[in-house]
Amino acid sequence: MEPIDPEAGALLLVDKPATWTSFNVVAKLRGALHKLCGHRVKVGHAGTLDPLATGLLILGTGRMTKRLPELTAQDKEYIATLRLGQTTASYDAETPVLEERPWEHITTADLQRVLTTFLGDTLQRPPDFSAKRFQGERGYNLVRWGEPVVMTPVPVRIDAIELLALNGPEATLRVACGKGTYIRSLAHDIGQALGCGAWLSGLRRTRSGAYSVDDALTVEQWSDWLDKWAAERQPTDTQKG
Helix, strand or coil, X not given: CCXXXXXXXXXXXXXXXXXXXXXXXXXXXXXXXXXXXCCCCCEEECCCCCCCCEEEEEEEEEHHHHHHHHHHCCCEEEEEEEEECEEECCCECCCCEEEECCCCCCCHHHHHHHHHCCCEEEEECCCCCCCCEECCEEHXXXXXXXXXXXXXXXXXXXXXXXXXXXXXXXXXXXXXXXXXXXXXXXXXXHHHHHCCCEEEEEEEEEEECCEEHHHCECHHHHHHHHHHHHHHHCCCHHHHC
């Protein structure tokens, strides 16, 4: 790893674990830096990942937080797993299965044919269970309060969508897309187009712009790295003298 200084400003590539929110990761690193540096260090991220998703989360510290809007706007790539034959309100595993439909008749050719219809520029309706605001409030809050939510479709772009595997009711896809694309909504929409329904059972972000998850460290690895970084910054007894 090239020398970096997270106190002054650095980009940290994190492999986010499942169940952690993006804010959890930011808070963990911010707390560690505060403890090690003795003062608050700005920390932010370049693009939220849902709690159930894993993979690349880019964190910026110090002066590098100014680059986060630019990095957030870059294209992304994901490995997504769809559960065919079922639907959920959240379009993922966060909520119970609402409906079950036959999926056994879906072939690889059927799925590949449907996938091509999602390529290019299109309008996508964000999930009601999302951080998107509707009438000034977060969608997921309104849904949990029992309020009606009708999200406005937004323009998105799908650059590539490739079927990697179809094993029973589970389809694994590689998706390359532009900023703001909800893979949960894409999974739901693919299921509707197939006529059997689908929800997102797994998601891993593998790329954001020029950055790859292959170069990322886990939260625990970053914690260990920061401890070593802080130890190396401490003056030795000779230097103190």
